[in-house]
Amino acid sequence: MTHGRTRFIIGFLAFPVLLYLVYVISPYAQAFYIAMTNWRGVNANPQFVGLENFRRLLDDAVFWKAVWHNLLLLILLPVGTITIALFFAYLLNVGGGGRGVGGIRGSGFYKVVFFFPQVLAVAIIAVLFQQVFRPDRGGMLNGPLMALGIEPIGFLSNPDIALWSVLGVLIWQAVGFYVVLFSAGMASIPKEMYEAAQIDGAGRAAMFFRVTLPLLWDTVQVGWVYLGIAALDVFAVVWVMTAEQGGPDHSTTVIAAEIYRNAFDYFKFGYASAMGVVLFFFTIGFAVLALRLSRRERIEY
């Protein structure tokens, strides 16, 4: 059995590991170094400048706007998505009513339709909603408003509203996935739990908070981490849908968009990499924090 074992292990691992080192590990490692250089322009000769880029980031108002938007999304995207998804998943699986517990009629249909946005590319959805939000008679939302003689809403052109439009699109896309995820979790909760609670006189709301939520906590926690990381990685919706790619007036820009803009529009490779390093620490910090804060005693059933 040991015949050719070593050769087999090396043969199977060599190519995947090589590919991974070249395309994933080496860029990440280089990024930390590039972040400490003043590399500008494709053919320039970069010099080591230490933490200079990070110092400049502190004074960069646009970057701080981007950070602030990411932090807002980091809180609002999980809260909004998880609340809506839990509500629907509960209706579809438990809150159907009647004696005992069961899903609402047609729950299969809803789960299929709610999942639609999940299979579409974010870039495609961004183009689609750019048209939905159009400020003229051709806009899906503003068209009827204008027909009624109401001023059109600047979903993407009003700096006070634009970020909410971005958030709306992100939630619109995410909800279906979490309805399905939470449904799978709820399906594994034994029916006797609910029946016992019902006999004790619990209503549907009480059942949700006393039975479903505690038993589903692990899954909710996973969803929380996923959505948080998704919020830190927002790019395509902002880049494709919003005016001036992060505007108007930087009102929707996010860190990923600033990284792309600085690297591939301005060719400030060092500066963009410094932003990437900041994003990296945000992501790691969030993941650690989320897992710490939401740690609870696991309920066995």
Place this chain on the structure above:
Amino acid sequence: MTISRAEVRQARRVRLGPLSYLSHVALVVWTILVVVPLAWTFLASFKSEDEIFSGAWTFPAVPRFDNWARAWEQAHVGQYFLNSVIVVACSTFGTMLLGSMAAYVLSRYRFRGNRAIYLLFVSGLAFPVYLALTPLFFVVQNMGQLPLIGQFIGLNTHGGLILVYIAYSLPFTVFFLAAFFRTLPTAVAEAAFVDGASHTRVFFQIMLPMARPGIVSVTIFNVLGQWNQYQLPLVLLSGEARDKWVLTQGIASISTAAGYDADWSALFAALSMAILPMIIIYTVFQRQIQAGLTAGALK
């Protein structure tokens, strides 16, 4: 005593009262929120430009199928579509082959450095891809300088994009499949070894077929993830190589770059071309796709 189903249902409805109806209303409202933008896009794809801008909710006087023809031909959506198919077919195949090979060795063989290599792969799950973008651009550019193979894997080539897709799909694929291989029984493989089968043969003819459910889930996950990728092609396939562009990139550029003289009817047709196949494929394989996409989160 016998009670008909209808009577039971009637009794339930009375007991539930308005709350049950409110639940249904909430579900219907979200259904509308999901379906209407998609249906509206589809409707607009058959309208003329005048019809689109004179009223968002009017029906076309006659269905303008030529919008679809223009999007497919002049806006190059046909080309982008084909490019996406080629890239995703190759990259998903490569991801599954290399990913399952690495996952199998790492999960079923003990050797020095095993744990370190496994952690190296899994650590990739935690990194934001935006950190790597700049160096990645230069890595791919440098690969293009290699003798002989360089011209196939440099910037603005499908080969380069495919290799990058594979590399960035490995962390999840290895993580998921390694966990899956660990759950498989060892008896069958041991029996095959006794019969003199080689390690390679045991992997391809015994372990891979046994791991089929896991392979299917991750394949679906990778196909969708790579098909919907936008960021990486944006960096690696520049404006000088429009004939190489993938679907997401192509359609996004129709709307961002075109400005006022954009062909809006064709844009809606292009959007419909990107959306419809996904909705149809998803509806047919919904069980597998839902399972494939949520599998990662449930592990």
